[in-house]
Amino acid sequence: MNGLQHAPAEASTTIFALASGAPPAAIAIMRLSGPRTDAILEALAGSLTAPRLATLRVLRHAGEALDQALVLRFPGPGSYTGEDSAELHLHAGAAVIEAVADALLALGATPAEPGEFTRRACLSGRIGLLEAEAIADLVAAETGAQRRQALDQLGGGLSRLYEGWAQRLRLLLARQEALIDFPDEDLPDETEAANRSDLRSLCEEMQAHLADGARSERIRSGVRVVIAGAPNAGKSSLLNALSGEEDAIVSPIAGTTRDAISVRLQVAGTLVSFIDTAGLHETGDAIEAEGIRRARVHAARADLVLSLVEPGAAPEQIVTEAECWVIRSKADLLTAPAAPGELAISTRSGQGLDRLREQLVAAVRRLTAGGAGASLTRARHRAGVEEAVVHLRDAQVQTWPELRGEALRLATLALGRLTGRIGVEDVLDTIFGQFCIGK
Structure with a gap:
């Protein structure tokens, strides 16, 4: 059990959803979970099947055969959701799926919301909040790196x-409360020193994690590479060259691109x-000015900025904490070699593009190196640990025992919200709204 707040099964509805892809296909998997699961299976299949054993049955409703299907039953609390659950493996034709769904509705089941099966698993204590997020990330994974990261967290x-960390905090808090509640007792002299040492060590671990x-x-979430520069510097041409598609309009007319165009690639x-x-x-055009403002915002949030500069021009001033590469575009028109540290490219001749791609591969690897294992994957995680660190720092400087104890309590609450031990309902809607229906 993970300490999450439990939802009583008898108060919940029985839900169903298609867990496989859209028809037509070879097999469609319909999932059920909730207190009426067994009753619905009996009504459809004639009798209950043995637990966790795929059994071939003809599904019937209102005197009509709906499909010949494999039926699997998973009694709670050992199921994925912690409730009585089942899967119906159907022939994946649209008419079959529709007929079975109509029968489930008639028998009292309710269509599931996105992520509702995993939400119930979380509320019943079958999985933790962080594991639920990992499942969402695994379902959404587009790259091998994302898949491996999600599996690590899962x-x-x-x-x-x-x-x-939370267990160590609770121990620190218990010691601190002992010092507050029993100031005249013969507590070991080293209790205060041990508390301060352990507190400092825990704070340092969290800071290293951050x-x-x-x-x-x-x-x-992906690495953000922003292509910036003056109008007509070749930014859109470079985007198209990198993607191999005509994603951006290329024109000799300056100012063709007025809003950001994003292309997602694997590197x-x-x-x-x-x-x-x-x-x-500089421009007096209000629409163009808004596009420029957005360009600067994108650059400020980037992981890497490619600052394109035409031959003979000076690089634009770009405010960003990210690494910024100066790239001389239109290299076929250059009359002198690029300065040290600059890269010359031509999207027309292809000059320098292979070298740029090689440098991009190296940069992406550098920006994501060491990102496996028990590491921060979401802004929610970072915010929770940062909040705990703020309170731990406060505890270290407090001279009043009561105030130090309060700071430790607040740090414990911050970690509790992060793991789902406290206030889990506040974040469930956000997390499970990202799931597909049937998961």
């Missing part, structure tokens, strides 16, 4: 790390968003 490494350079978050096994932005310059 294995419970991150939960064990945070639960270990100092990961957002590598795991980049694996999950070194990692998802990368290449963002073509409006040309940076």
Whole structure:
């Protein structure tokens, strides 16, 4: 059990959803979960099948045969959701699926919301909140790196790390409360010193966890590479060259791109968003000015900025904490070699593009290196650990025992919200709204 708030099974409805792809296909899997699961199976299949044994049955409703299907029954609390559950493996024709769904509705089942099966697994204590997020990430994974990262988290490494911290915090809090409640008792002299040492050590561990350079978050959400520069510097041409498609309009007329255009590609096994932005310059056009403002916002949030510069021009001033590469575009028109540290390319002749791609591969690997294992994958995780660190730092400087104890309590609450031990309902809608129906 993971300490999550439990939902009583008898108060829940019985839900169903198609867990497989859209018809037509070879097999369609209809999932059920809830207190009426067994009654519905008896009504459809004639009798209950043996638990966890695929059994061939003819499904009938209202005197009509609906399909010949494999029926699997998973009694609670040992099922995925912790409730009585079942799967119907149907012939995946649209008419079959519709007929079975209509029968389930008539027998009292309710269509599931996105992620509702995993939500019930979370509320029943079958999985933790962090594992539920990992399932969502695994379903959404587009790259091998995302798949491996989600499987690492699903294995419970991150939960064990945070639960270990929470357990140490509870011990610190118990010691601190002993010092507050029994000031005149003969507590060991080293209790106060041990508390301070353990508190400092725990805070340092959390800070090291945060100092990961957002590598795991980049694996999950993708690396953001922003293409910036003056109008007509060749930004859209570079985007098209990198993607191999005509994703952006290319025109000799300056200012063609007024809003950001994003193309998602895989680089070194990692998802990368290449963002073509409006040309940076002074303008009195309100629409163009808004596009330039957005371009600067994208650059400020980037993981890497490619600053394109035409021959003879000076690089634009780009405010960003990311690495910024100066790239001389239209290299076929250059009259002098690029300066040291700059890269010259031509989308017309292809000059320099292979070298740029090689450097992009190296940069993506560098930006995501070490992002496996028990590491931060979501902004929610980072915010929770950061909040706990703030309270731990406060506890270290407090001279009043009562205030130190309150700071430790607040740090414990922050970790509790992160793991789902406290206030789990506040984040469930956000997490499970990202799931597909049937998961």
